[in-house]
Amino acid sequence: MVAVIAFDNSSSYAKLADDTLNAAYINFNPGGKQPIMRDTIFNEQVQSMVFPANYPNENLREKPKGMRVILQERGLWGSGLKGFCGNKEVSIENPRCCVYHVLAAQEDFLNQKLILQEVIEGLEHKVIFYLKFHCELNYIKMYWRASKRYTWQHCNYT
Ligand SMILES: [Zn+2]
Structure with a gap:
């Protein structure tokens, strides 16, 4: 059996996993205080977001690579790329303004899912989200309405 689980757009459902x-x-440079993120696939190869345990620089072993190294490994590094251009607009196509936008526009970064989707789809069920501002499409409201009508007709509330 495959369940289809429907959610409204509550912000509490919009959480990402810690390693998303x-x-x-991600910091510009390696190491330092930044989260350990999951491995990904780039050009059909696994790319780790951390340095390997046998990395020559002992201080960086199993530490996060940072944006510069991640982009260098992908062949997307360009000298003169700064950390963040300051533009909060996220819908830039094929950006070259800064490392943040180059990395954020990568397909694997764009395709990260909410933790809710990852867990439910991991169990081979399906997730849908209701359209915002269209509660008339939310079928749980129809059940509520029917149950309210039923109690209104059959219950004397004593
Ligand atoms: Zn930018």
């Missing part, structure tokens, strides 16, 4: 690929939380 998210350019906003």
Whole structure:
């Protein structure tokens, strides 16, 4: 059996897993305080977001690579690329303005899912989200309405 689980757009459903690929939380340089993110696939190869345990620089072993190294490994590094251009607009196509936007526009970074979707789809069920501002399409409201009508007709509330 495959369940289809429907959610409204409550912000509490919009959480990402701690290791979700998210350019906003990656430092420009390796190491330092930044989250350990999951491995990903780029050009059909696994790319780790951390340095290997046998990395020559002992201080960086199993530490996050940072945006510069991630882009260098992808062949997307360009000298003169700065950390963040300051533009909060996220819908830039094929950006070259800054490392943040170059990385954030990568397909694997764009395709990260909410933790809710990851868990439910991981169990081979399906997730849908209702359209915003269209509660008339939310079928749970129809059940509520029917149950309210039923109690209104059959209950004397004593
Ligand atoms: Zn930018």
